[in-house]
Amino acid sequence: DARVTQTPRHKVTEMGQEVTMRCQPILGHNTVFWYRQTMMQGLELLAYFRNRAPLDDSGMPKDRFSAEMPDATLATLKIQPSEPRDSAVYFCASGLGGSQGANVLTFGAGSRLTVL
Amino acid sequence: QQQVKQSPQSLIVQKGGISIINCAYENTAFDYFPWYQQFPGKGPALLIAIRPDVSEKKEGRFTISFNKSAKQFSLHIMDSQPGDSATYFCAAPSGSARQLTFGSGTQLTVLP
Numbered sequence: 698d699a700r701v702t703q704t705p706r707h708k709v710t711e712m713g714q715e716v717t718m719r720c721q722p723i724l725g726h727n728t729v730f731w732y733r734q735t736m737m738q739g740l741e742l743l744a745y746f747r748n749r750a751p752l753d754d755s756g757m758p759k760d761r762f763s764a765e766m767p768d769a770t771l772a773t774l775k776i777q778p779s780e781p782r783d784s785a786v787y788f789c790a791s792g793l794g795g796s797q798g799a800n801v802l803t804f805g806a807g808s809r810l811t812v813l
Numbered sequence: 814q815q816q817v818k819q820s821p822q823s824l825i826v827q828k829g830g831i832s833i834i835n836c837a838y839e840n841t842a843f844d845y846f847p848w849y850q851q852f853p854g855k856g857p858a859l860l861i862a863i864r865p866d867v868s869e870k871k872e873g874r875f876t877i878s879f880n881k882s883a884k885q886f887s888l889h890i891m892d893s894q895p896g897d898s899a900t901y902f903c904a905a906p907s908g909s910a911r912q913l914t915f916g917s918g919t920q921l922t923v924l925p
Contacts, residue, residue, distance in 0.1 A: 701856075730912065740857070740902065740915040753908070788856050801847050802913060804856035 699723045701805035703789050709811045715777040718808045720789030721770055729772045730802060731764055732788040740788070746772065779812045786810070815840050815907035819916025826923050832890040834919045836903035839884065844906035847913070848877065848888050851900045860901070861888070893923045 702721040710716055722729050730745040744754035744764040754764055761780070766772045776783055786809045790802035816839040826832045838846075847862035863870045863877040863886065870877045876889040890897055900920050904913040 732915075739917045742912055742914070745912055753912075790856075801845050801859055801862050804849075804858065806854075806856045 699803070701789055701791050701803055703787075703805035703808050705808055706806065707809045707811075709813065710779055711813050712780055713778040714812075715775065716779050716783075716810060716812075717776075718774045718787050718789075718810070720772040720774075720791075720805060722772060722789070722791030723803055724770075726791035726793055726803070727769075728792045728802075729766060730790045730792075731772070731774050732790065732804075734786045734788060734807070735784075743774070743787075776810075779810075781812045784810055784812050815842070815905050815914040817903060817905050817914050817916045819903050819919060821919060822917065823920045824922070826893045826921065828893065828895060828923055828925050830893050830923075832888075832893045832897070832921055832923070834888045834901055834903070834921070835885065836887065836905075836916050837883075837885045838905035838914075840905075840907055841884070842906045842911075844911045846877070846879065846886055846906070847904050848875075849902045849904065849915075851902065851918075857902055890921075893921075895923045895925050897921060898923050 704719050728747050731743040733741045743756045746766045749766040763775045786807040788807045790804045792802040818837045845862040848860045849857035850860045851857045861872050861875050863879050874891045879886045900918045902918050903916040
C-alpha cells in the first residue's frame with residue numbers, strides 16, 4: 698500500500714531553534730504539497746511543487762520558512778528560527794499532477810511540532 | 814484564490830441515522846472535488862471524490878451530491894456507525910497546480 702512518509706512524527710523544540718521536517722512522496726507522484734493544520738486556521742496550504750520545481754510558496758512566512766525538493770524522493774520544510782506560533786501539525790501530501798483527478802492527494806501522517 | 818465554506822462545525826447523529834455535511838465554493842473549477850476523513854493523530858484520508866460534471870456519486874454508505882450551478886456540494890453518510898466518528902473535510906480545486914483549498918472541517922460523532 699503506497700504511502701507518504703513523514704519524519705519526525707513529533708518534535709518539541711525551543712524558540713529560536715531550527716526545525717527540519719522531511720517527506721517521502723509516493724513513488725511516481727509528481728506533485729508535492731505542504732499543509733499546516735491548527736485548530737484556529739484549519740488546513741492551510743504552505744507550498745507546493747510539481748516535478749520538484751516550486752510553484753507557489755505564498756502561504757509561507759518567507760522570512761523563516763523554506764521548502765525544497767532536493768530529489769524526487771525527498772521534500773523538506775525548514776523553519777529557522779522557530780517561534781511558538783509555529784506549533785502545529787505539518788502535513789505533506791502528494792498527487793499525480795497533469796490529469797483530471799490528479800488533484801486528489803494522499804496525505805502523510807503529519808509532523809506534530811511544538812515550539813516552547 | 815478559492816474559498817470554501819463548510820457546515821456544520823460539529824454534528825451528532827445516532828447510530829443508523831443519516832449524517833449530512835455541506836460545502837460551498839466560490840470559484841468554478843474543472844477538477845475533482847474530494848472529501849477527506851481524519852481520525853485523531855492521523856492525516857486526512859481520501860473518502861470519496863466527484864467530477865464537477867456529475868451530480869451524484871455513491872460509494873457504499875457515502876454519497877456526494879454536487880450542484881454546479883449553486884456551487885455547492887454535500888456529503889451524505891447513510892446508516893452512520895460509531896466508527897464513522899471523525900472530522901470530515903471538503904476541498905475544492907483551484908490554480909494551475911489544481912491545489913486544494915479545504916473547508917474548516919466537521920467533527921462528526923455517531924452515538925452507539
